[in-house]
Ligand SMILES: Nc1ncnc2c1ncn2[C@@H]1O[C@H](COP(=O)(O)OP(=O)(O)OP(=O)(O)O)[C@@H](O)[C@H]1O
């Protein structure tokens with residue numbers, strides 16, 4: 001078993017009346033890419049800030065690299081790279097200078113630092129922008145700068161709090177690839193997001209949180225096995241009658257049918273050939289249908305099933 | 317680590333051009349206006365003779381006569397009085413034989429037939445006499461021989477706008493405004509000090525939060541920031557004083573190095589004040605900037621930037637306050653160079669500035685010493 005890098009034990013954090021973290025625990029092992037997935041306001045950033053000892057919490061313990069984390073644990077802080085949700089760079093410093101500044105908070109040796117800054121610039125692909133001021137960077141490039149400032153000192157533990165908010169898919173992919181390569185180079189990653197696709201793609205282990213509680217944890221396959229949904233079949237079809245819907249519901253393995261007049265969404269649990277059975281049924285009744293697709297469960301389904309609400313709006 | 321922080325602090329503050337430029341440009345424009353408005357008067361004033369004055373009703377206020385006699389004994393007296401009845405006095409005024417007619421008594425008043433520097437000087441003179449009549453009366457009652465000293469001291473403390481040459485230094489009519497202008501630039505340093513406090517506090521800015529995650533102790537990066545701002549502000553002060561000295565041709569005589577020193581120390585006090593304001597509690601940044609700006613302007617106002625004689629009034633009513641008001645300290649320390657031959661008073665004022673800065677910085681550091689926050 002790999003060593004624990006981060007151990008959060010039963011922390012409770014209140015903002016006045018609001019219970020932001022409710023007996024929340026995590027155990028993150030060396031070499032993992034750990035995803036913290038939850039809707040807006042679920043407490044991801046609060047968790048990170050408690051972890052970094054920026055926030056005082058009401059109860060519980062936090063250990064990093066096997067030692068209790070405090071605001072003066074400078075030896076621990078040395079090994080952490082943090083990319084905050086809010087971009088934190090100096091407007092008056094260029095890309096290069098910003099990275100050098102933050103790297104210099106960790107690395108004293110000038111020559112080594114120069115090398116590290118160059119590595120970070122190449123890593124995020126800002127080579128053409130090193131003389132740019134943050135104001136002149138697009139949103140995605142600014143996020144990349146924020147990342148470079150966080151990882152330039154080659155930390156062992158990298159914490160990224162929603163690094164891809166407001167970033168176009170192309171930049172986002174670059175960022176995700178970068179994180180994967182950091183992990184390959186030996187860094188343990190904590191990644192928070194409310195984009196489940198990212199988390200699915202990237203993370204080896206995932207904790208889903210809601211309202212300050214951890215509601216599920218495991219690899220994505222483990223998470224999906226926790227729920228009964230195994231397949232969702234969607235059929236674009238007009239004018240389905242109630243008796244037709246009843247007949248679909250009665251098919252084996254089907255546990256839920258939703259119809260909005262244009263699209264039937266049929267949820268199945270277990271079994272094989274669900275799609276064929278459904279289409280057979282429709283064909284026998286001579287119902288003509290348009291597009292048909294079958295989806296395997298997503299983390300959204302996991303979230304939906306556990307909390308009864310969607311992780312986030314579809315169009316988001 | 318410290319030098320790294322200081323280096324980037326300097327770099328980023330020197331690049332925050334808008335800030336610096338606005339902090340500098342406003343006073344410079346103002347100074348130029350002063351020069352245009354009053355510079356001309358000054359040229360006349362240097363050649364100003366003793367002001368011929370008629371005094372009516374001196375029997376109502378014998379003390380006034382004593383004071384005037386005292387003044388008339390000086391080498392270059394401010395004024396020369398004739399004691400006349402009203403009719404005669406007004407006649408002389410009409411003929412231009414006297415500049416103004418002073419009505420002595422409980423309700424002192426002045427009648428002039430023209431406007432100009434001499435008339436203004438007279439007005440200021442009787443205003444100050446009225447405010448200080450109490451003290452003067454007391455002196456006369458207890459020890460009349462001290463009267464000379466007392467009047468001198470009172471005048472000096474009020475930094476009056478008149479030309480009574482107490483020493484051989486420069487006593488421009490408008491030079492007090494220049495001193496206050498320098499004080500204003502010094503006070504604007506509070507804005508940069510404010511940024512240091514905000515930029516190093518996890519609960520005040522994302523940048524502060526980010527810095528707090530690093531292995532560089534907060535006290536270290538904060539101190540680097542403060543020292544960086546002091547240096548930048550010192551440069552601003554040097555530019556500002558040089559501008560008044562070499563562009564606006566304000567004549568500081570051989571006191572110029574002292575003026576630089578006082579201005580730099582004033583700037584340091586301003587930065588420290590801003591750092592303190594930035595450290596108190598959680599307010600919106602714009603709110604704190606507003607507090608700093610208002611505070612700075614208030615200090616300048618109370619030191620006489622807008623109304624020349626307000627400082628005299630404060631010196632009368634709350635003498636301590638002028639030693640606590642950084643703007644007044646800057647203006648006073650510089651003007652003391654002209655008003656006194658020794659530098660004792662100048663260095664006293666400088667000591668006060670150092671003391672105030674130390675208090676502000678200490679309080680600010682105590683307020684920001686916390687390392688974990690209840691919320692961010
Ligand atoms: N400074 C604060 N004062 C009071 N309540 C706060 C504060 N910061 C966060 N909260 C509340 O705590 C809860 C958790 O917030 P948090 O920022 O940790 O959520 P999050 O999961 O990071 O959300 P997002 O995806 O929007 O970043 C929310 O309900 C939020 O309103």
Ligand SMILES: [Mg+2]
Nearest residue numbers: 044045046085
């Ligand atoms: Mg968040």
